[in-house]
Amino acid sequence: MEHFLLQLFIFLAASAIAVPVAKKLGLGSVLGYLIAGIIIGPFCLSLIDNAEEVMHFTEFGVVMMLFLVGLELKPSLLWQMRTPILGMGGAQVMLSSLVIGGTAFLFLPWQQATAIGLILSLSSTAIVLQTLREKGLMDTSAGRSIFSVLLFQDLAVIPMLAILPLLATAAMHADSHHNAVLFDISALPQYLQVIVTLCAILLIFFLGKFVSRPVFRAIAATRVREIFVAAALALVVGISLLMTVVGLSPALGTFLAGVVLADNEYRHELEGDLEPFKGLLLGIFFISIGASLNFTLIGNQIALIAGITAGLMVFKWLVLFITGTIFRVAKNDRPLFSIALAQGGEFAFVLFQYCKSNGVMDAHTVEPLISAVAISMFLTPLMFLVHEKFMSQTPEDDTEKREADPIDHQGQKVILAGFGRLGTDLGRFLISAGIKPVIIDHDPVNVEVLRRFGFEVYYGDITRLDLLEAAGASEAELLIITIGDSDRAGKLVQLAGKHYPELKIAAVAADRSGAYALMDLGVSTIRRETFGTALTLGQDALKLLGFDPYDAYRMMRIFRKNDEGTMPELYKILREDEEKYISQYQQHNADLENLMTLDMNADMEHLDKAWTAENPEI
Amino acid sequence: MNKILINFAHPARARSQMNNALRKSVEDLEGITVNDLYAQYPDFLIDVKREQGLCEDHDVIIFQHPFYWYSTPAIMKEWLDLVLEHGWAYGSQGKALEGKLFFQAITGGGDDSTYRKDGYNAFTIGELTSPYRATANLCRMTWLPPFTVLGIHRGLPAEMIEAHAKDYRRAVTALRDGTLDIEKVFEYRYLNSDLNTIIRSS
Numbered sequence A: 001m002e003h004f005l006l007q008l009f010i011f012l013a014a015s016a017i018a019v020p021v022a023k024k025l026g027l028g029s030v031l032g033y034l035i036a037g038i039i040i041g042p043f044c045l046s047l048i049d050n051a052e053e054v055m056h057f058t059e060f061g062v063v064m065m066l067f068l069v070g071l072e073l074k075p076s077l078l079w080q081m082r083t084p085i086l087g088m089g090g091a092q093v094m095l096s097s098l099v100i101g102g103t104a105f106l107f108l109p110w111q112q113a114t115a116i117g118l119i120l121s122l123s124s125t126a127i128v129l130q131t132l133r134e135k136g137l138m139d140t141s142a143g144r145s146i147f148s149v150l151l152f153q154d155l156a157v158i159p160m161l162a163i164l165p166l167l168a169t170a171a172m173h174a175d176s177h178h179n180a181v182l183f184d185i186s187a188l189p190q191y192l193q194v195i196v197t198l199c200a201i202l203l204i205f206f207l208g209k210f211v212s213r214p215v216f217r218a219i220a221a222t223r224v225r226e227i228f229v230a231a232a233l234a235l236v237v238g239i240s241l242l243m244t245v246v247g248l249s250p251a252l253g254t255f256l257a258g259v260v261l262a263d264n265e266y267r268h269e270l271e272g273d274l275e276p277f278k279g280l281l282l283g284i285f286f287i288s289i290g291a292s293l294n295f296t297l298i299g300n301q302i303a304l305i306a307g308i309t310a311g312l313m314v315f316k317w318l319v320l321f322i323t324g325t326i327f328r329v330a331k332n333d334r335p336l337f338s339i340a341l342a343q344g345g346e347f348a349f350v351l352f353q354y355c356k357s358n359g360v361m362d363a364h365t366v367e368p369l370i371s372a373v374a375i376s377m378f379l380t381p382l383m384f385l386v387h388e389k390f391m392s393q394t395p396e397d398d399t400e401k402r403e404a405d406p407i408d409h410q411g412q413k414v415i416l417a418g419f420g421r422l423g424t425d426l427g428r429f430l431i432s433a434g435i436k437p438v439i440i441d442h443d444p445v446n447v448e449v450l451r452r453f454g455f456e457v458y459y460g461d462i463t464r465l466d467l468l469e470a471a472g473a474s475e476a477e478l479l480i481i482t483i484g485d486s487d488r489a490g491k492l493v494q495l496a497g498k499h500y501p502e503l504k505i506a507a508v509a510a511d512r513s514g515a516y517a518l519m520d521l522g523v524s525t526i527r528r529e530t531f532g533t534a535l536t537l538g539q540d541a542l543k544l545l546g547f548d549p550y551d552a553y554r555m556m557r558i559f560r561k562n563d564e565g566t567m568p569e570l571y572k573i574l575r576e577d578e579e580k581y582i583s584q585y586q587q588h589n590a591d592l593e594n595l596m597t598l599d600m601n602a603d604m605e606h607l608d609k610a611w612t613a614e615n616p617e618i
Numbered sequence B: 001m002n003k004i005l006i007n008f009a010h011p012a013r014a015r016s017q018m019n020n021a022l023r024k025s026v027e028d029l030e031g032i033t034v035n036d037l038y039a040q041y042p043d044f045l046i047d048v049k050r051e052q053g054l055c056e057d058h059d060v061i062i063f064q065h066p067f068y069w070y071s072t073p074a075i076m077k078e079w080l081d082l083v084l085e086h087g088w089a090y091g092s093q094g095k096a097l098e099g100k101l102f103f104q105a106i107t108g109g110g111d112d113s114t115y116r117k118d119g120y121n122a123f124t125i126g127e128l129t130s131p132y133r134a135t136a137n138l139c140r141m142t143w144l145p146p147f148t149v150l151g152i153h154r155g156l157p158a159e160m161i162e163a164h165a166k167d168y169r170r171a172v173t174a175l176r177d178g179t180l181d182i183e184k185v186f187e188y189r190y191l192n193s194d195l196n197t198i199i200r201s202s
């Protein structure tokens, strides 16, 4: 126990020191973790043992990340991205496999060359996505192209897992299969294995579509937050286990589960709850990659490993550049696109291991390759930095030539907090104006009802920072607050202002004093909840009383404009001198009355005569 | 019997004298539709389909409005901009208004003598309303000289207002019943210059 705590402490302390330092130096968190790993690893301070084991454990961070990525990808969005995913991704994997495999074939038998080609065509989802997120590039056209390729690679792992054992050159070891804790599927006859696998996938669909909702609702109703966290973790861990048992990639299984749950109302709550775990696991994962760099091996075979690394990165870069050109990635985006994916990925560790145990390659062949992959991963954040430096120096000369990107506006730019009576109409309005807000409400019953009407509403407490983040606050342009409870609304305004100073805010206030309270917090776009209705009803009343409809309309507009116009002034007076406020308020009402009847008393006779020469005196 | 549409545009009816009187004199006539644009669209959001439907249903289209800045109140411009769609009102396919009669019923503050080349307002009503004549022409409508009431001001005696209202009713009724001599109208500057000669007794 003590030992475990000590190890945990070293990992956590290392990240707590290394990441802020790395960020200060502009290196990004991934590089910080990797360097921390090298420093505490066996070849430097030698503070930790079992980096490999830790790496295996924390690989779970990648699984979680893919679950979270899946959550953000609705089946429909996935469908819209089919061309970049299948086309660009497919081309990248195929071409890279060919080029790398072809080169390897000069030195190794074709089976091994094929395996190497396939495995090295994959890039590092963990490092690339993390870096893109951190740099805020996820929602750019380049970010999307990169993500599409990564997604295809993750999909490509499944057939690879099936193909690799067929490439075996040595006899398979008897105990090669994982030691199943629950039960060993490989003991079953072939056809049953397939059936079990299919059932497992169907089970994920079934659970995601039909079971998750009532379960989450019941848990949300308890309002005990950690139970929700526990359930979310149990979900991801459970799916990973299931996938491992049936021999599929846990990352892909959870990705699938994520996609199934993507339009679930608890999606943002899940995101918020899992995010810190994912972040921590991934961090430790990166540390363990750093720590597992075998400098003895690298030292002994420096030329070989350097050659493999260089070849790997250059070939992948080339293939990516060609792919980018073929699929018309915008010219400005191409350098980033090619650099971002020119490395080996964490799947390579797993797959090389898998090859070893399936008798495709021996340890002697595999080890330099694994080192090269690790080094290429280490170099990636550096490449991003170089790219940034380089790009910021070249002036943007061909901005006009940039082709329109069809999926650039996919990102949901508006968060609608609160979806009660007012939010519902507002949401309907925005949706019909072609804006799809991310809608968050805190009442499970309300969420369920609105969902049945076809609204895309999510459950969650938006005044929590993690949920605000999960709802996309860092990329969103506008936060609309229609929460009735003014304390919670105020809390949200402060939270958003503190963490997302760029985020624009529009808010509803219950009444005049609610509006003043929001003005205290610096919100400038405020609507009073019942003001609009009151005036429209007033307009109706005037019409029913026989006012000309156009007059009624204009009076409503005049009143509205002036009342809203004097708000800032009255607010200032209220905050300075409360006594004066009441008299000012009355004065303001009297002014309005004058203004509204002004038109009625115009001197019409003289006006009409002004167009006639006989009355030049007017 | 011709069906008559009166598109009525006055932004301040509560203060209107003449236009209210004119309107009142024809409102109860059979076959007449009064379409109050400001009341219908206080926010200027004109329902194009509805307006086009109304035009299609009628044979004579009158725009009745006070003369504002030698032109029309704003909503009438909006109406023309939106309702007269290409392919409906004009263009090779736009024949919805073909053959319909079109004229304005105008009330103005300046009197007739001011609307001359050497008068106070320097231009004739015919010149000032020429954009509408051109519009009618493009839309294949038969333009008629405007029904014009000039020199109006608050102090006008009630009998005079009444007389103008009567004339308006007479003219509209004659158009409805087809007793107005369309050829002869063009001999005068205004539709109501001499109603007795252009209306045939049926």
Ligand SMILES: Cc1cc2nc3c(=O)[nH]c(=O)nc-3n(C[C@H](O)[C@H](O)[C@H](O)COP(=O)(O)O)c2cc1C
Pocket (backbone or CB within 6 Å): A607, A608, A611, B010, B015, B016, B017, B018, B019, B020, B066, B067, B068, B069, B070, B071, B107, B108, B109, B110, B111, B152
């Ligand atoms: C904004 C405005 C502009 C006017 N422009 C003119 C004008 O250009 N020529 C003119 O003769 N009378 C002009 N007048 C006078 C109106 O034509 C006159 O008030 C109206 O015809 C009276 O009719 P009513 O009693 O129905 O309002 C104008 C009046 C207003 C209010």
